[in-house]
Amino acid sequence: MLRRLLAPAALALALATTACTQGSPAADQPGGGTKDLSIAFLMPCSTCADRFESKDKPYFEEAVKALDPGIKVIANNAQGDAAVQLQQAESALTNGAKVIVVSPFTAETGAAIVAKADAAGAKVIAYDGAIEGAVPAAYVSFQNEKVGELQGQYLLDKLPQGATVAMINGDVTSAPGRAFKAGAHKVLDPAFQSGRLKLGYESDTPGFDPAKGQQAMEQGLTKLNDDVQGVIAPNDGLANAVITALTARKLNGKVLVTGQDATDAGLGSIVAGNQSMTVYKSIRAEATAAAKIAVALAKGDTAGATQLTTSTVDNGTGKVPAVLLDPVAVTRETIADVVIKDGYTTKDKICAGLAADKCGL
Secondary structure (H helix, E strand, C coil): CHHHHHHHHHHHHHHHHHHHHCCCCCCCCCCCCCCCCEEEEEECCCCCCCHHHHHHHHHHHHHHHHHCCCCEEEEEECCCCHHHHHHHHHHHHHCCCCEEEECCCCHHHHHHHHHHHHHHCCEEEEECCCCCCCCCCEEEEECHHHHHHHHHHHHHHHCCCCEEEEEECCCCCCHHHHHHHHHHHHHHHHHHHHCCEEEEEEECCHHHCHHHHHHHHHHHHHHCCCCCCEEECCCHHHHHHHHHHHHHCCCCCCCEECCCCCCHHHHHHHHHCCCCCEEECCHHHHHHHHHHHHHHHHCCCHHHHHHCCCEEEECCCCEEEEEEECCEEECHHHHHHHHHCCCCCCHHHHHCCCCHHHCCC
């Protein structure tokens, strides 16, 4: 597992080295010529995943500053509103942003932002979530379908014959939400079809909204008369919503629950025995990769930006240069060796609020 974890970090280092050795038109101008350059960093929401404000934004700003302190970062959060995200993109373009790095609230919003940017002569990087219906300059994310595969495989490995599974999926109007769901089904569908496991209840969650996820889990428990042994939750926010519903019926700690993002709350829930696993994604590596490409594009170095990518994806409209990093499954046994060792968080943050005897990391 540690070898897999090193891959994103190694890639980020390689990207940094490449970026530092490549020239760019703006950087070659007398005086650097970058003080008037700006890059927009547009986040989709806070309730759907708290990582964007706490991790992605500061990591991205830090990486841009390290590359070129003269470039301004315009950061905004749409707070779960597609129309607001489009308005934020328009405002950034009006204020001269040369590049928009956007985690699209919906794939359609991303396409509209690409159209606006094209008209303004700016570039768009799809960040963490794919853009469909338009071709951005680059796509930086993780193997999102693999996230669902890791979650599904965990339940398949741990649940007994004939166990019942509930799936509280994310927002399937978003490309990541569809990918997480598809990955989980890819692993679990053969088990459902053979009778190895039973799919008792499934629901999609608009906006990855925890309140809606909790309501769906409550409905699932009622339908199943509390007879459920495992739950697919696509991220730690929805995992917490599921656990809240389970706790009300005294089922917390008795039902396997998956998650994603390795949030402090999610990791604490794993330590407490309520959540079973999470999926760790090196957000620093992701944000750093996006920053390298964004700075190159802002300086007009399109060829250099393309060289920073490592693969190509077809988004249904065209081929997009991409950087796709590997996610890693994390359980209580591997928190210290994976998440803490990588510097993503600390034992104190994970164990905040837990009794000392409950945090044996």
